[in-house]
Amino acid sequence: MQNVIRQEVYQRIVLAKSLLRTGEASCTSRNDQMAFTRGILLLHDAAEAALGGIADYLNAKLTGNHYLLDYYELIEKEDTRSRTVPYRTQMRNLNTLRNDAKHQGILPDPRSNAHFPTTVRALIEEVCQTYLGLDFSSVSLKSLIRDDRILEYVNRAGTEIGQGKIEEGLISLAHAMYYICEVSTIPWPFFGPYANKEKEALLQFTQPYKIEHTVELIQHGVDPFLYHRFKNLTPSVAEKRDTGELFYWWDKHYGHPANWTLRNGRFCLDFCIETALKFQREEDEGYALVSYREVFEDVIQPTTEEATIWSQPVCPSQPPFPEPSEPRSPVLVLKKGESIVGLATDSENRLDEWLIVSKDIPSKLEDLAGYGFVLKSDVRIIPRKKEAPKGVDDSEPKR
DSSP states (O other): OOSSOOHHHHHHHHHHHHHHHHHHHHTTOTTOHHHHHHHHHHHHHHHHHHHHHHHHHTTOOOOSOOOTTHHHHHHHHHOTTOOOOSOHHHHHHHHHHHHIIIIIOOOOOTTTTTTHHHHHHHHHHHHIIIIIOOOGGGOOOGGGOOOHHHHHHHHHHHHHHHTTOHHHHHHHHHHHHIIIIIGGGSOOTTTSTTSOHHHHTTOEEOOTTOHHHHHHHHHTTOOHHHHHHHHHHSOEEEEOTTTOOEEEEOOTTTOSGGGOOHHHHHHHHHHHHHHHHHHOOOSOSSOOOOOHHHHEEEEEEESSSEEEEESSOSSOOOTTSOOOSSOOOEEEEEETTOOEEEEEEEETTEEEEEEEEETTSOOSSTTOOEEEEEEGGGEEEEEEEOOOOTTOOOSSOOO
16 A cells, blocks of 8 residues: 555545535535535535545556446455445445436435435545545645635645644734635725724724624625634734735734634634635636726816815715714815816715715825715716736736
8 A cells, every 4th residue: 555645646535525515515405405406416426536536546447437336346456454445335325316316306305315414524534544544634625725815824824833833823814814705894995984084094904793794704605603713713904004014913802822722723724714715706607797996997077167076075974984073175176177087986875976086186195095075066077998007918807
């Protein structure tokens, strides 16, 4: 028997774990027979991938197509220690369910077959340990992460946790989670324009407990309870608006050495990888959704002799925003024939006004665009396509 697991064998085990994870999730839908059937098909494929990897590891003669039950004979034939591959009867039953669903249209009953996720996991764990000497729980799906920045943080965290540097590993995982799903929870600096501009621009912490974010977690199949435990064990992350750098802060209620344990580190690492894969969508799901700001910028021109852009909107602030800290004042006056370039947006609460964000508007902070409000009747907004960076082909919009 070989002492080293070849890369192609390990990849089959990684594939088995990915299929198993998705199959288990689908099988939780006991009231959705279609979803449960999809889970059964995935569990079958997971078992087949794992047993196929074991057969390959044992140098079995793999010719043509082999199916789930074929691998039992191939493995037992090549195993010099004459061990019996477990769960043969259960896998025969699973194979029957798969064939009935796929070839006969007979869907499995979710309640009487609810044990299969546990059975398939037990099979894969046992064969990995028996034949490969591999702890299946140690098999990482991180190689399936497509975002290089997230993968870099996950790899760093894995190394740090493996070296016993638990605090450092948890910080790396907090940064990874920021890019996985939390960057969108940071309030847009111009969304609540009544806060002091200098203060709000310094640090913007993520808002992971917002109802909207919880709904998004559920939509992606992430358990909010486990997510909140992850947040308890990792520091809060903020973005420095002036530099774009990330800043972290430990809440001492849970951010202390008594919680920086190997067990907690492994939990956070596994949960972070799982969440990354759940938020990772297919590259082409049959539609292309492009944000306006990705493609266009606005040219803003006055419609009369001049247009005044103000520091605050005409209407007073609405809850939950505080009252303006400073009186409404002009930030820029556009004369006839002048124009600025930026982004003009409105909202349900400001149907008569544009919020203008532009580097042509004075800002108290360097490298940040200024902003202001102007009546729609006072300006003309002309969209124009952004120029693509040199060397970039923008013929196809970003998906």
